[in-house]
Amino acid sequence: MEKRVAVLQGDGIGPEVTEAAVRVLEVVARRFNHTFHFNYGSIGGEAIDKFNNPLPEETIALCESSDAVLLGAVGGPKWDQNPSDLRPEKGLLAIRKHFDLFANLRPVKAVPSLLHASPLKEEVVRDVDMVIVRELTGGLYFGQPSRKTESTAVDTLVYTREEIERIVDKAFELARLRKGKVTSVDKANVLQSSKLWREVVEEKRKSYPDIEVEHQLVDSAAMKLITNPAAFDVVVTENMFGDILSDEASVITGSLGLLPSASVRSDGFGLYEPVHGSAPDVAGKGVANPVAAILSAAMMLRYSFGMETEAAAIEKAVNTVFEEGHFTADLKGELDRFHSTKEWTDKVINELDL
Amino acid sequence: MEKRVAVLQGDGIGPEVTEAAVRVLEVVARRFNHTFHFNYGSIGGEAIDKFNNPLPEETIALCESSDAVLLGAVGGPKWDQNPSDLRPEKGLLAIRKHFDLFANLRPVKAVPSLLHASPLKEEVVRDVDMVIVRELTGGLYFGQPSRKTESTAVDTLVYTREEIERIVDKAFELARLRKGKVTSVDKANVLQSSKLWREVVEEKRKSYPDIEVEHQLVDSAAMKLITNPAAFDVVVTENMFGDILSDEASVITGSLGLLPSASVRSDGFGLYEPVHGSAPDVAGKGVANPVAAILSAAMMLRYSFGMETEAAAIEKAVNTVFEEGHFTADLKGELDRFHSTKEWTDKVINELDL
Numbered sequence: 170m171e172k173r174v175a176v177l178q179g180d181g182i183g184p185e186v187t188e189a190a191v192r193v194l195e196v197v198a199r200r201f202n203h204t205f206h207f208n209y210g211s212i213g214g215e216a217i218d219k220f221n222n223p224l225p226e227e228t229i230a231l232c233e234s235s236d237a238v239l240l241g242a243v244g245g246p247k248w249d250q251n252p253s254d255l256r257p258e259k260g261l262l263a264i265r266k267h268f269d270l271f272a273n274l275r276p277v278k279a280v281p282s283l284l285h286a287s288p289l290k291e292e293v294v295r296d297v298d299m300v301i302v303r304e305l306t307g308g309l310y311f312g313q314p315s316r317k318t319e320s321t322a323v324d325t326l327v328y329t330r331e332e333i334e335r336i337v338d339k340a341f342e343l344a345r346l347r348k349g350k351v352t353s354v355d356k357a358n359v360l361q362s363s364k365l366w367r368e369v370v371e372e373k374r375k376s377y378p379d380i381e382v383e384h385q386l387v388d389s390a391a392m393k394l395i396t397n398p399a400a401f402d403v404v405v406t407e408n409m410f411g412d413i414l415s416d417e418a419s420v421i422t423g424s425l426g427l428l429p430s431a432s433v434r435s436d437g438f439g440l441y442e443p444v445h446g447s448a449p450d451v452a453g454k455g456v457a458n459p460v461a462a463i464l465s466a467a468m469m470l471r472y473s474f475g476m477e478t479e480a481a482a483i484e485k486a487v488n489t490v491f492e493e494g495h496f497t498a499d500l501k502g503e504l505d506r507f508h509s510t511k512e513w514t515d516k517v518i519n520e521l522d523l
Numbered sequence: 524m525e526k527r528v529a530v531l532q533g534d535g536i537g538p539e540v541t542e543a544a545v546r547v548l549e550v551v552a553r554r555f556n557h558t559f560h561f562n563y564g565s566i567g568g569e570a571i572d573k574f575n576n577p578l579p580e581e582t583i584a585l586c587e588s589s590d591a592v593l594l595g596a597v598g599g600p601k602w603d604q605n606p607s608d609l610r611p612e613k614g615l616l617a618i619r620k621h622f623d624l625f626a627n628l629r630p631v632k633a634v635p636s637l638l639h640a641s642p643l644k645e646e647v648v649r650d651v652d653m654v655i656v657r658e659l660t661g662g663l664y665f666g667q668p669s670r671k672t673e674s675t676a677v678d679t680l681v682y683t684r685e686e687i688e689r690i691v692d693k694a695f696e697l698a699r700l701r702k703g704k705v706t707s708v709d710k711a712n713v714l715q716s717s718k719l720w721r722e723v724v725e726e727k728r729k730s731y732p733d734i735e736v737e738h739q740l741v742d743s744a745a746m747k748l749i750t751n752p753a754a755f756d757v758v759v760t761e762n763m764f765g766d767i768l769s770d771e772a773s774v775i776t777g778s779l780g781l782l783p784s785a786s787v788r789s790d791g792f793g794l795y796e797p798v799h800g801s802a803p804d805v806a807g808k809g810v811a812n813p814v815a816a817i818l819s820a821a822m823m824l825r826y827s828f829g830m831e832t833e834a835a836a837i838e839k840a841v842n843t844v845f846e847e848g849h850f851t852a853d854l855k856g857e858l859d860r861f862h863s864t865k866e867w868t869d870k871v872i873n874e875l876d877l
């Protein structure tokens with residue numbers, strides 16, 4: 170197959186980790202007889218510096234002519250005091266909205282050789298294997314009115330039935346490919362939007378009789394992610410709850426630096442990026458952990474290009490390198506073999522390049 | 524001193540645990556020469572059963588003629604399918620709003636003899652000692668419009684400057700009595716209400732130059748509560764974020780059953796209740812953990828009655844009983860001495876009744 174990939178490296182360690190992912194994708198292309206065209210564009214802080222716009226028209230055009238987008242990370246202290254329209258994260262929000270990337274998928278899976286790095290006890294996290302499905306283009310982030318005066322401020326949480334239906338469908342479909350359970354998170358004892366949410370889930374479940382469904386209030390979900398995270402399979406929730414819960418979930422296994430994410434719509438187009446941020450403190454030193462970016466590339470192969478075998482090959486290679494005891498420096502613990510971004514990526518490439 | 528306490532036992536284990544707290548308060552009254560008048564009222568599910576109203580007029584009148592309110596817990600499967608106006612938690616929301624109890628204080632402190640029950644590693648939670656200050660009468664829970672049709676639903680997050688100022692003041696005042704640090708949690712990179720929130724904190728800090736201030740985004744706060752909870756002292760945030768984060772924080776030390784809370788306004792009047800719920804599964808068996816209710820009573824003495832010595836005496840007695848290795852059955856771990864609600868309360872009373 171021939172595919173066009175827009176690479177938006179962004180800020181901080183973004184360029185280093187996307188470079189690693191691109192190198193891995195090139196090997197996959199060779200091994201599986203594909204052609205990937207990589208075209209680079211600007212986003213976030215570096216786009217503000219170059220174009221005075223966190224999501225320049227050029228970047229939108231590039232993404233529109235691509236089959237998928239691979240993103241590094243955005244943000245850094247340099248732009249922290251900027252007015253809100255000139256902040257790096259505006260680029261992220263804008264690209265999600267422009268391309269209607271309504272489904273954010275964040276898998277969190279315990280890596281046996283890394284459990285020592287978890288703040289939780291090993292027995293609590295050992296069996297964690299979940300995906301958080303966060304609605305990404307609705308709710309409080311985008312609702313109108315959203316305004317502020319000297320004396321008062323308002324944000325609006327709106328959801329339409331259609332917005333809820335499509336994300337709930339995503340969750341059910343995903344559960345079918347996994348352990349068959351959906352946990353829908355809301356605050357239906359207080360919020361009207363959550364009541365509509367719960368209604369839609371109750372209707373939709375009729376079309377997926379094979380899937381187990383549970384409803385959980387957001388506050389108790391925040392507890393259960395800590396007390397019994399292994400009980401979750403697919404968790405589906407609205408934008409803001411998903412923001413909070415997916416970040417909470419991202420630290421429980423001790424491997425935040427390893428977590429990929431996908432933001433997709435229904436036709437296969439999607440944006441793939443590490444969950445971790447731009448880590449300005451270690452940028453440019455060649456020590457960034459490339460795993461999240463590499464696994465994001467694997468998700469791109471799976472969800473946007475339908476290349477399941479290729480995606481699984483990357484994931485297997487990453488696991489093998491871990492099992493052999495090779496880590497990057499961010500994975501704290503009593504390990505003696507630390508590798509640079511490039512060395513670690515080379516090991517994955519060696520595994521792949523049979 | 525002579526004080527009137529409204530006791531709203533509520534549902535499930537509510538009656539058992541408030542009874543324990545009342546017994547402890549009676550001993551405190553004897554030892555320190557006070558007179559407490561306890562008057563009982565209905566709230567939640569049992570109020571729905573008796574009055575068809577989760578917060579009957581009688582209860583409001585009782586609380587209005589009292590100096591403070593001691594509450595057990597509300598809710599249970601019996602009322603789960605009720606329409607929203609006839610649900611137990613409506614009683615809670617209504618009493619908070621009616622009495623303008625805008626400041627919810629939830630201390631979370633590691634108990635050395637109970638760290639084995641934490642899902643987190645001991646070294647992560649050992650030094651946890653924080654208070655979450657949650658705004659309780661504004662934001663998404665109460666903003667208008669809040670409505671739902673077949674096809675769309677809306678909730679509104681509104682805050683006025685005054686609402687933010689008074690809760691932020693509470694947090695700063697509390698930090699002065701503690702470790703001198705305030706972490707303000709918002710989503711100022713996206714929400715207008717959070718921008719106003721952050722502005723107010725920046726203004727207010729000028730009046731508290733002795734207090735260290737940090738701002739944290741809600742998603743990263745959700746992570747840090749797990750990776751480094753000991754770094755927090757006072758955490759102040761709006762209603763919904765506070766709901767999620769305080770419940771998240773409540774499980775990290777493994778002692779959810781021990782956590783008290785206070786919901787207060789500026790004149791000293793307040794409502795005191797355990798963080799835990801009504802636990803219908805163990806209700807009526809005499810095994811409920813009374814500690815959260817007893818410590819809530821201690822908070823009442825401190826915040827509503829200005830009885831610091833008396834509050835500290837209760838807290839000390841509770842700690843002593845723990846240190847002697849006496850626990851109720853909910854505290855999992857390899858313990859061999861479990862006590863009933865009454866036995867355990869008797870031990871605290873013995874400690875107090877010198």
Ligand SMILES: CC(C)[C@H](C(=O)O)[C@@H](O)C(=O)O
Binds near residue numbers: 258262412712
């Ligand atoms: C940067 C910010 C707007 C963004 C969000 O909250 O969506 C980020 O936290 C994320 O989760 O991708």
Ligand SMILES: CC(C)[C@H](C(=O)O)[C@@H](O)C(=O)O
Binds near residue numbers: 358766
């Ligand atoms: C019952 C519910 C409305 C309530 C809330 O969310 O405020 C509860 O979760 C709490 O935190 O006291």
